[in-house]
Amino acid sequence: MTAPFAYVRVTDDADAALDTATPGTQVLAGGTTLIDLMRLGVMSPTRLLDINRLAASPSTRWGRIEETDKGLSIGALVRNSELAYHPAVRARFPVLSQALLSGASPQLRNMATTAGNLMQRTRCAYFRDVGVAACNKRNPGSGCAAWDGFARQHAILGGSRDCIAVHPSDMCVAMVALDAVVHVRGHYGAAGEGVTEREIPVEDFHLLPGATPARETTIGPGELITRVTLPATRLAARSAYVKARDRASYAFALASAGVALHVEGGTIRAARVALGGVATKPWRSREAEQVLEGHEPTDALFERAAAAALATAQPRTDNRFKVPLAKATIVRALARAREAA
Numbered sequence: 001m002t003a004p005f006a007y008v009r010v011t012d013d014a015d016a017a018l019d020t021a022t023p024g025t026q027v028l029a030g031g032t033t034l035i036d037l038m039r040l041g042v043m044s045p046t047r048l049l050d051i052n053r054l055a056a057s058p059s060t061r062w063g064r065i066e067e068t069d070k071g072l073s074i075g076a077l078v079r080n081s082e083l084a085y086h087p088a089v090r091a092r093f094p095v096l097s098q099a100l101l102s103g104a105s106p107q108l109r110n111m112a113t114t115a116g117n118l119m120q121r122t123r124c125a126y127f128r129d130v131g132v133a134a135c136n137k138r139n140p141g142s143g144c145a146a147w148d149g150f151a152r153q154h155a156i157l158g159g160s161r162d163c164i165a166v167h168p169s170d171m172c173v174a175m176v177a178l179d180a181v182v183h184v185r186g187h188y189g190a191a192g193e194g195v196t197e198r199e200i201p202v203e204d205f206h207l208l209p210g211a212t213p214a215r216e217t218t219i220g221p222g223e224l225i226t227r228v229t230l231p232a233t234r235l236a237a238r239s240a241y242v243k244a245r246d247r248a249s250y251a252f253a254l255a256s257a258g259v260a261l262h263v264e265g266g267t268i269r270a271a272r273v274a275l276g277g278v279a280t281k282p283w284r285s286r287e288a289e290q291v292l293e294g295h296e297p298t299d300a301l302f303e304r305a306a307a308a309a310l311a312t313a314q315p316r317t318d319n320r321f322k323v324p325l326a327k328a329t330i331v332r333a334l335a336r337a338r339e340a341a
Helices: 013-019 034-040 052-056 080-085 087-092 094-101 106-111 114-118 171-177 286-292 299-309 322-339
Strands: 006-009 025-028 047-050 065-068 071-075 181-187 195-201 223-231 239-244 255-264 267-276
Touching: 013 181, 013 223, 065 087, 071 087, 080 087, 080 094, 080 106, 080 114, 087 094, 094 171, 094 239, 094 255, 114 171, 114 223, 171 239, 171 255, 171 267, 239 322, 255 322, 267 286, 267 299, 267 322, 286 299, 299 322
Parallel strands: 006 047, 025 047
Antiparallel strands: 065 071, 071 223, 181 195, 181 223, 239 255, 255 267
């Protein structure tokens, strides 16, 4: 049974970020993750801050997708379905459209938001089961049940003894491949005075678990995501997303790859390789990118890049299969990107 909570509807974005500093507050947008975890008893906020009406405000950009000379601006409250089918996204940033359409179900995509996807919590079964005491994300210092438990779904990159939970987002993997920037509004100072917006490269937005798995992002009290921007680069158009999962619809990734290539004169001038389903955060592989850049885009090169991306993998007994699976998704994604317009 869900614990009692206060419900606050925000209509003025001037105070929305400051409101998040109130202890026990959780932001409600699409609610596709938050409401689920509240029903399970995993999250028990004392206060819900509903920001959905900000999307309709004519004075804000919360619900807008805007093309600019520098790229694309995506409001925090833009729904995943709208973003996936937007003509500019499909034409200029295909990896993002493909990633979004591979996630969840149409009904959930109609509700889920850009900012909510960035803040999505793990699907680790131990995290979602309040009957399991040992979960450092829920109960810091309690241990990690997955470490010696059944870890088929868990991370082979970026984990620690304290947590090997996989980050579940498809969208965030594509965002990493596109060098996205997260814009955050904050109220700083002893009394919260001074509204400031800071920019966080999406690669740095999510944190590795280390010894503090409960802290998952760089967002702090008194801060709120307002939008995400995608730079207009030569990488974006030649991009692709490939996802391997247990079933063809409504399943989280066992391994996925979002890639982008700038090919000129038969040579890869720049590359981005991001992985999902295998790491504790959306994972950028600079090792794979270094193998690719400066060379002809051949299948043999793609296989070497995939091997470099997984060279530091640390699988558990139950998820060793993710190493060859992730390599295969990288190779397939690179091949699709090579053939893209």
